[in-house]
Amino acid sequence: xxxxxxxxxxxxxxxxxxxxxxxxxxxxxxxxxxxxxxxxxxxxxxxxxxxxxxxxxxxxxxxxxxxxxxxxxxxxxxxxxxxxxxxxxxxxxxxxxxxxxxxxxxxxxxxxxxxxxxxxxxxxxxxxxxxxxxxxxxxxxxxxxxxxxxxxxxxxxxxxxxxxxxxxxxxxxxxxxxxxxxxxxxxxxxxxxxxxxxxxxxxxxxxxxxxxxxxxxxxxxxxxxxxxxxxxxxxxxxxxxxxxxxxxxxxxxxxxxxxxxxxxxxxxxxxxxxxxxxxxxxxxxxxxxxxxxxxxxxxxxxxxxxxxxxxxxx
Amino acid sequence: xxxxxxxxxxxxxxxxxxxxxxxxxxxxxxxxxxxxxxxxxxxxxxxxxxxxxxxxxxxxxxxxxxxxxxxxxxxxxxxxxxxxxxxxxxxxxxxxxxxxxxxxxxxxxxxxxxxxxxxxxxxxxxxxxxxxxxxxxxxxxxxxxxxxxxxxxxxxxxxxxxxxxxxxxxxxxxxxxxxxxxxxxxxxxxxxxxxxxxxxxxxxxxxxxxxxxxxxxxxxxxxxxxxxxxxxxxxxxxxxxxxxxxxxxxxxxxxxxxxxxxxxxxxxxxxxxxxxxxxxxxxxxxxxxxxxxxxxxxxxxxxxxxxxxxxxxxxxxxxxxxxxxxxxxxxxxxxxxxxxxxxxxxxxxxxxxxxxxxxxxxxxxxxxxxxxxxxxxxxxxxxxxxxxxxxxxxxxxxxxxxxxxxxxxxxxxxxxxxxxxxxxxxxxxxxx
Numbered sequence: 001x002x003x004x005x006x007x008x009x010x011x012x013x014x015x016x017x018x019x020x021x022x023x024x025x026x027x028x029x030x031x032x033x034x035x036x037x038x039x040x041x042x043x044x045x046x047x048x049x050x051x052x053x054x055x056x057x058x059x060x061x062x063x064x065x066x067x068x069x070x071x072x073x074x075x076x077x078x079x080x081x082x083x084x085x086x087x088x089x090x091x092x093x094x095x096x097x098x099x100x101x102x103x104x105x106x107x108x109x110x111x112x113x114x115x116x117x118x119x120x121x122x123x124x125x126x127x128x129x130x131x132x133x134x135x136x137x138x139x140x141x142x143x144x145x146x147x148x149x150x151x152x153x154x155x156x157x158x159x160x161x162x163x164x165x166x167x168x169x170x171x172x173x174x175x176x177x178x179x180x181x182x183x184x185x186x187x188x189x190x191x192x193x194x195x196x197x198x199x200x201x202x203x204x205x206x207x208x209x210x211x212x213x214x215x216x217x218x219x220x221x222x223x224x225x226x227x228x229x230x231x232x233x234x235x236x237x238x239x240x241x242x243x244x245x246x247x248x249x250x251x252x253x254x255x256x257x258x259x260x261x262x263x264x265x266x267x268x269x270x271x272x273x274x275x276x277x278x279x280x281x282x283x284x285x286x287x288x289x290x291x292x293x294x295x296x297x298x299x300x301x302x303x304x305x306x307x308x309x310x311x312x313x314x
Numbered sequence: 315x316x317x318x319x320x321x322x323x324x325x326x327x328x329x330x331x332x333x334x335x336x337x338x339x340x341x342x343x344x345x346x347x348x349x350x351x352x353x354x355x356x357x358x359x360x361x362x363x364x365x366x367x368x369x370x371x372x373x374x375x376x377x378x379x380x381x382x383x384x385x386x387x388x389x390x391x392x393x394x395x396x397x398x399x400x401x402x403x404x405x406x407x408x409x410x411x412x413x414x415x416x417x418x419x420x421x422x423x424x425x426x427x428x429x430x431x432x433x434x435x436x437x438x439x440x441x442x443x444x445x446x447x448x449x450x451x452x453x454x455x456x457x458x459x460x461x462x463x464x465x466x467x468x469x470x471x472x473x474x475x476x477x478x479x480x481x482x483x484x485x486x487x488x489x490x491x492x493x494x495x496x497x498x499x500x501x502x503x504x505x506x507x508x509x510x511x512x513x514x515x516x517x518x519x520x521x522x523x524x525x526x527x528x529x530x531x532x533x534x535x536x537x538x539x540x541x542x543x544x545x546x547x548x549x550x551x552x553x554x555x556x557x558x559x560x561x562x563x564x565x566x567x568x569x570x571x572x573x574x575x576x577x578x579x580x581x582x583x584x585x586x587x588x589x590x591x592x593x594x595x596x597x598x599x600x601x602x603x604x605x606x607x608x609x610x611x612x613x614x615x616x617x618x619x620x621x622x623x624x625x626x627x628x629x630x631x632x633x634x635x636x637x638x639x640x641x642x643x644x645x646x647x648x649x650x651x652x653x654x655x656x657x658x659x660x661x662x663x664x665x666x667x668x669x670x671x672x673x674x675x676x677x678x679x680x681x682x683x684x685x686x687x688x689x690x691x692x693x694x695x696x697x698x699x700x701x702x703x704x705x706x707x708x709x710x711x712x713x714x715x716x717x718x719x720x721x722x723x724x725x726x727x728x729x730x731x732x733x734x735x736x737x738x739x740x741x742x743x744x745x746x
Contacts, residue, residue, distance in 0.1 A: 038554055178736075
C-alpha cells in the first residue's frame, strides 16, 4: 500500500475523533516513562518533597501501577528548613499510600561532618552531597525528579532520562540523544539515571491537572495571611529561619507560595488566590516565572542552576 | 481581534490538544527571533526572562536584544554564541498546547534535527528571503521526510528586507515545492513572514495582500493532526506486567503499555507475538476505571481472557493484522556517535519498542549524501551525522513494521555495549 492509500484508510476509519486532550497526552507520556523505569531498573526511588510537582508525580505513579501499590520508595532530602504544613502533608500522603519513606537529612549530615553549613545558613547547595550519599547508601539506580523544562533554561536542555556518572554529575555537552519514546537507561554499577516524567509539563499544566484530578495540596499553596518581611522585592515568611534584620518591617500580607523549597530561601507571592481555579487564573496571567518570583537561590548568577545541576543537583 | 474571540469561544467547547513541532534553520535566518516572537505573541514569555536576556545582551554590547539568549541555556552556549543542544520550549493558545523542539542549525545539525523530528507532528523550516533556499534547507526537508514528520511548514523570513516582493516569495515557494515533491514529503505549507516585525505570525499582515494563506500561528493551531495517527493496525507493546502482591487484589494480571497504533476494545480477538497465541481482551483498565476503547497515545492496562505467558517486549496485535516477526532488518540509520563509526561486523544493543536485543551489522548498502541524495555504495562505514542503508541481524526477533507505516513500531535506537551511549537511530524499511 502506498502511503497516500494508507493515509486514506486512516481517515476513512475515523468516524470518531479519538481526541486526546493535552493533559491526557502528558499524563500518558509520564505514565509510560514511569513504567519504563520500573521495567528496566532495579532500585528506583521517587524524590518527594511535598511540593506540588512531586505531588503530581506521585499521583502519576499511582496511576501507572494501579491496582498495585506504587512499587518503589520515596525519598525526601530534608534540609531541616521546612514549612510544617508541608511536612504534615508528606507524612499523611506517605501513610495513605503505604509507602516506604527514606529521609536524607541535611542536619544529620552537618552533625556528622559530611557537609559544612554555609556562612549564609542556606542549605540548597549543600543538599546535593546529602542526596548523593543516600543514593550510594541505598544503591538507587533511578531517581524520579519533578523538574520541568519550562522552569529554567538549563533545564530546557535536560533529557527525560538524564545520565549521571558515579559522582552524580550532569554533563550537558555529552547527553544521550533521545528519540521517539525509546529511552536509554543503560548504566554501569555506581552510575545512575535521573528521570523527569514532568519534563514536558508547564506550571499551568500542573495546576490544570491538580484541578482535574482534585489533588489536595499543602495549604501554603493557597492565599492566606502571613507575617512577612520584604527583601529585594520578595516576601519572606517570618519564622525560625527568617529573622527580621534591623530596618526591616514585619507586616501581615495576603500571600501564597508558588514553589516550596528550602524555607529560608523560598519567598511567597502576594495573592488572593485561595482556590485552585483562582490559582489557575493567576498563573495564566502572571508575567514572571515561578523561580524568578520565589527563589533566592536562582538569582546568584546567570548559570546558577546549571552549576548546581553539574554537581548533582536536580 | 474578532477572530481571537471566536476561537476562544470555540475552544471552550473542546479540550486543548497537543502539537509537537521541530524548528530548523541555518545560522542567522532568524529562528530564535521567530521563536521569541511566537512566545511573545502568545504571552508565554515572562518579564524576568526578558529582563535577564536584555541585561546579558546589553552587557555584551549587542545592538538589539538577542532573543537567541532565551534558548541558549548553557554557559558554553552563551560564551561561544552557539547552540549546542536541542532545547524544548512551551507555549499555548486556547486551542492547543505546543512543544517546540528547537534544533540548532550548525553544530551536530543532523543528530539534533533527527532527535527533534522523531517526535514531531510538524517541522518548521526557515529560509532567508534574500538568500533563498540553501543547502541546509534541502537537508532539513530531507530529514523531515526521512523521519516521516507528517506536516512541513516553510517560513520565508525577512520578507521586510526584500520589500515584501511577491515574486521573491513565489520563486522560493515554487523551488521548494518541487524539491519537496521528489522527497515524498508530507503536507506542505509555505508562509511569507517577518519574524522581527511580527508579520504573518499571530495574524495576517497587511503588507502581503497577495498572500491568501493562514498566519503561522493560525496554521499551527488548526493543522489537522488527529488523522496522522495510525488507527488501523493494532499494536500494543507490553511494557510491564502488573500483578499486585496484596490481599486486597487477588488474581489480577494486567499488561501495561502505551497504544502504539490501532484501537483496542474489550471483546476483540488478539494475537500475542512472538508466541502467536491468541486470546480475547477481557478488559482495558486505567487507574480511573475501565474504558471501552484504547487508542494512541493512551497508556492503559490490558487484560486477556486466557492465562498465557506474556512478558515485557511482547506485542499484542490482531490475528489478521500483525507486524513482521523478524531477525533480519533493513533500515536507514543515522549515526550519532563521535567516538566511533558504524562498521560492518560490529555488534550493538538494539532497543525497539519495549524489546531489547543484540544485533550485528551485516552490511552497509550505501551511504546517502544528505545534500545531493547521492548514494555511495562503496562507503566503508558511517561516521557522525551520516546516514545510510544498513542490514542488521538480531539475536531475537523484532516485532516490526515499516517505519513509513508506523513510526513507533518502525523506529529503533542502537546502543554501544561498552559505553552505553546511544549511537544510532534507525528507521525500518524492510523486516523479515
